[in-house]
Structures are given as C-alpha cells and as structure tokens.
Amino acid sequence: MLLLAWPMVLTNLGQTAMTTTDVIMVGRLGAEAIAAATLGTSLYFLPTIFGIGLVLATSPMVARELGRNRFAVRETRRTVRQGLWLAIAYALPAWIFLWNAESIFLLMGLAPKLAGDAGSYVRAVMWATLPFHCYLVLRSFISALERPGWALIVVAGAVVFNVGANWALIFGHFGFPALGLPGSAWATTLSSTLMFVGLALVVAFRRPFRRYSIFGRFWRSDWPRFVALLKLGLPIAAILTFEVSIFNAAAFLMGLLGTAPLAAHAIAIQIASVTFMVPMGLGQAATVRVGLAFGAEDTDGVTRAGWTAFVLGVGFMTVAALVMILAPTLLISAFLDLDAPENQVVVELAIVFLAIAGLFQIMDGAQAVGSGMLRGLQDTTVPMIFAAIGYWGIGLPLGVLLGFKLDMGGTGIWIGLLAGLGVVAVLLVWRWTRRDRFKPPPLPDGGAPISLH
Structure with a gap:
C-alpha cells in the first residue's frame, strides 16, 4: 500500500505546488491582482472539481477489470477511451460556463474593474479544463496498473515548467510579451497541456502501458461503458x-x-x-x-x-x-x-x-x-x-x-x-x-x- 501510495501523495503535492507558484508570482503584481486571481481561480475550480469526480470513475473500473482478468487489454482500453470521451464531453459545457465569467462576477455585485480582471484570467485558464481532465484519466489508468511513479515524474517537470512560464508570460521575459495577470492563467493552461502530453507519450510508448494501445481506434464508441462511467462518476x-x-x-x-x-x-x-x-x-x-x-x-x-x-x-x-x-x-x-x-x-x-x-x-x-x-x-x-x-x-x-x-x-x-x-x-x-x-x-x-x- 505504501509503495503504491507515496508517488500519489507526492503527485498531489506537486499539483498543489503549481497553484502555490501561481499565487507567489501573481503577488508581485499587487493586491488587486491577487484578489482577481483568487476570484478567477475559485470560479474555475467549480466545474473543474465536478469534472475531477467524473473522470475519477476510470480508476475503480479499470482496477475491477484487471482484478477479474489481468490480461483484460481490450476492456481496459475501452474504459480508458470512454474516460477520455467523458472528459471531452464535459469540457464543452464547462467552457461555455467559464467564458461568461465576467458577466457572472458582475451579477455577483463585484466592481467592474475587478470583474473584468478576474474574467480575463478565467478566459485564459479555462482552456486547461480539457487537458487536465484527460491527464487525470491517464493517471487513473497507470495507477490501476500500480505504476503511479510516471505521473509523479510528469508533474515534477510541469512544476518546473510552470515557474518558468509564469516568469516569462507575466513579466515579459525570454522574449515573450508581458501579459500581466492573464499570463499566469496561460501558464496554468500550458502546464496542464504539458502534463497530458507527457503522460500520453508515456502511455503510448513505455512498457507495460503500450500494449493496451489506449489511443488506437479512438473514434470507436462503447456506450454501455460510457454510461457506466457516468453513473459511477x-x-x-x-x-x-x-x-x-x-x-x-x-x-x-x-x-x-x-x-x-x-x-x-x-x-x-x-x-x-x-x-x-x-x-x-x-x-x-x-x-x-x-x-x-x-x-x-x-x-x-x-x-x-x-x-x-x-x-x-x-x-x-x-x-x-x-x-x-x-x-x-x-x-x-x-x-x-x-x-x-x-x-x-x-x-x-x-x-x-x-x-x-x-x-x-x-x-x-x-x-x-x-x-x-x-x-x-x-x-x-x-x-x-x-x-x-x-x-x-x-x-x-x-x-x-x-x-x-x-x-x-x-x-x-x-x-x-x-x-x-x-x-x-x-x-x-x-x-x-x-x-x-x-x-x-x-x-x-x-x-x-x-x-x-
């Protein structure tokens, strides 16, 4: 249990460290920027937390299949594929909701400038929804195979990348324009995309994951499995x-x-x-x-x-x-x-x-x-x-x-x-x-x- 759990614990801490990095970097812009980022992050996490719950259903379903038959390649592939389909389907309504962040903040009675700043932050960070949830599906897959260390390696790289991306996009270093507060949001989006791409490469090319061909025939549906994931998630x-x-x-x-x-x-x-x-x-x-x-x-x-x-x-x-x-x-x-x-x-x-x-x-x-x-x-x-x-x-x-x-x-x-x-x-x-x-x-x-x- 400890061998399986400690990489998961450190991966969770790594994901928390990315949020902490964002707060520290945005803090250099002043109190108003922190307030806008806090509001934007709070709104972003509403659909994100719900989506996390949906895709977490992948882990127990895959574990059950592998427990029943450790050679259940076809069943495992279909479950993970439908988990990715679920992440894609959920991203669409989440994007629609988050795109209207400024209007939501104004309805809440916030000052127009604060609502505008927070809204601009959300319109940049909202694109992290899809890659982040897809990353969680792949993380659930490798965890069910009792190989969670790869997720830790990917997150560790993303934490380092997130620091550099914040520094570059907020303040205009390394030849990038100084985007200010939205720069931190774009850093989060890019870091989430990096996590998904990094883990996708691991799953596609590293043993023992590649034999499952997770991305093979991705367009093939399995509606009973999709519905089962939805009911569980x-x-x-x-x-x-x-x-x-x-x-x-x-x-x-x-x-x-x-x-x-x-x-x-x-x-x-x-x-x-x-x-x-x-x-x-x-x-x-x-x-x-x-x-x-x-x-x-x-x-x-x-x-x-x-x-x-x-x-x-x-x-x-x-x-x-x-x-x-x-x-x-x-x-x-x-x-x-x-x-x-x-x-x-x-x-x-x-x-x-x-x-x-x-x-x-x-x-x-x-x-x-x-x-x-x-x-x-x-x-x-x-x-x-x-x-x-x-x-x-x-x-x-x-x-x-x-x-x-x-x-x-x-x-x-x-x-x-x-x-x-x-x-x-x-x-x-x-x-x-x-x-x-x-x-x-x-x-x-x-x-x-x-x-x-």
Missing part, C-alpha cells in the same frame, strides 16, 4: 462538490466575521490542506487495491486492502493532529511574524483553530480514505448521500448556529466543520463494515456481477 463528482463547497462557504462566513478571523482561518486551512494530501493519496491507492481484489472476488484481499489504507491514513493524521495541538506557533510562524503587534489577534485565533483542526484532521483522513475504499467497490451513490447529510445537513447549519447565533465566532464555524466531517467519516466506515450486504453494479460488458459474500 456523477456521485463522486457530487461528493467532491459538497466537500469543496462547504469549505468555500466556511471561508465566506469567516469573511463576515472580519479580517482577523478570515486570515487565521486561511492559515489553519492551508496547513490542513497540505497534510490532507497524504490520506488523499492513500484513498487513491485504496481504490486501486480494493478494486483489484474486488475484481478477483478476493474477499479477504478487499478487507486487508481497505483496513490497511484506513489505519495508515488515520495514523498519519493523528500524528499531524498532535503537531497542530502541541506546536501551533511553529506552524503559524511560517505565515506570520509572531512578534509583530498587529498580528497578535490573528495568531491567537489561529492557535484555537489549529487545536480544533487537530481533531478535524483525524476525521478528514478517515473520510478521505473511507471514500476511496468504497470507490474501489464502485459504491458511490450512498456515500454521496452521506456527504450531503454530513456537510450541508449538519456541518454548515451547526457552524452558522454556533458562530453567529451563539456568538462563538470562527470557533463555532470550525466546530461545525469538525462535526460535518465526523458524521461523514462515521457513516462511511459503517457502510464499509456492511459491504457484503449491498449489490455491486453490473459489469459494463454484461458479465455477471461480483459478489462479496
């Missing part, structure tokens, strides 16, 4: 959307409380997002390992793979929680000058938020890995319902009640997030323990459904 997309949107809502609520709570929240959530990459990677590895065992009808293998990933993920997050609780100022010092008088209120709030974030980490790790375990069994619809209940039925209303009605401020909002994640984590683990009682989806080629009994 839509609930995953909804789960990710519920999770991401509640954190966006929490940031908005913090903004209503003032600058200091929002700044402290940003620090705490940034620290939590870095450590989250570990259980996220373990969840992805669990999807593959559980899926392979599931396809092979190896009940004991399913159990071992799932609980191994769960213990590793929750164990890591427990250690991270102890660091947050016992050494909060060490972590906060990476973001703020602790001795500056103007930062004292933010530091005090961040210490409180990090203490809650410690417990939050454990629950977040449990739900991330638990969701990956169930994805390996192609069980996504019920977890989607759990996510809706936990995040929006319990977490957000409780945060609003505690934060505003009971005057607990940002602490109340964080308690709401903790409660929502806790409910989802408990429900997912409960679902996993009852995995032999639900009926798996039929195979897209009409084969007999697999039993966990």
